[in-house]
Amino acid sequence: MIEILMIEDDLELAEILISYLEQYNIKITNYDSPELAISALRLKKYDLIILDLSLPEIDGIEVCKMIRKDYDTPIIISSARSNLGDKIACFSVGADDFMPKPYDTQELIFRIKSILRRCNFNVSKKEEESKKTIFTLDEEKMEISKEEEKLTLTNAEYHILAYLIKKAGFVVSREELLSNVDSIKYESSYKSIDVLIGRVRNKIEKNSRKPKYILSIRGVGYKLVNE
Structure with missing residues (x-):
């Protein structure tokens, strides 16, 4: 099962995604507090992070920067803020993808699996390179x-x-x-x-x-x- 950490203060949206993605073997754990989410990252390894930008405590771009400082977990930004400046800022601090709200849940599933395939390929390639024989x-x-x-x-x-x-x-x-x-x-x-x-x-x-x-x-x- 794919394990995802989501940081989203829209609890209604979070519940919809949790319920919908579960049938595709994707488990979402949501936190509406960035600080709690970062604490959860210290305790458990997740396959991917879905991060909203408009959060009550800390701006999502800053949260992305904080996560990327210590973790290489793939990050998808999910936000109604979809101007070019925000997108550039997100990618510049380490985001892997950006999905403007509202979006189709099937597209989200496609992007999750696409990113994970790419990341797993890169990991396998690095492992293969590190195992070069004499x-x-x-x-x-x-x-x-x-x-x-x-x-x-x-x-x-x-x-x-x-x-x-x-x-x-x-x-x-x-x-x-x-x-x-x-x-x-x-x-x-x-x-x-x-x-x-x-x-x-x-x-x-x-x-x-x-x-x-x-x-x-x-x-x-x-x-x-x-x-």
Whole structure:
């Protein structure tokens, strides 16, 4: 359910919107006092804010400025004050949309969902960008790159590092490597795994004695850090 904080002193309008939008899975909590609304923001995270401009205690533009100072929650201004100066002022202090009263409730629903789609896309994009990996694997070309620079690896080194990349973040035992890495699975000792890991470390670590990417998990095996 979409959770909306509304700051509206027209209680009749607020009741109509609360009742109508509920059937579209949108829950509105309304406050006719800006101070109470801002206090509510400190206690709970809302998906969006609908803010009237003509409020009894503090002008809505000032309220918008106060909210934006501490929160990045999307704000739709809903007001009978629809002159260009007010619109410019609202957008300049951080409003995301402006709906002149009176407006159609279906249009309000459309704008709410449109803003939330855009915001969610931006959040997902930022998360994706923040999760860029150190090592990238191209199985078709049998290539591995570190921070976009292609590594020069032997066949055995490629396959062992490729397997670790696929299991990045998880501990991989020597036995698992012997069983699953084609180019080394016929090797008979764990020592051969350690030798290969040492060779790979020499090619990817600044200091192979203090590895940053391939970590030794004592008594178990190895773990690749890929972010």
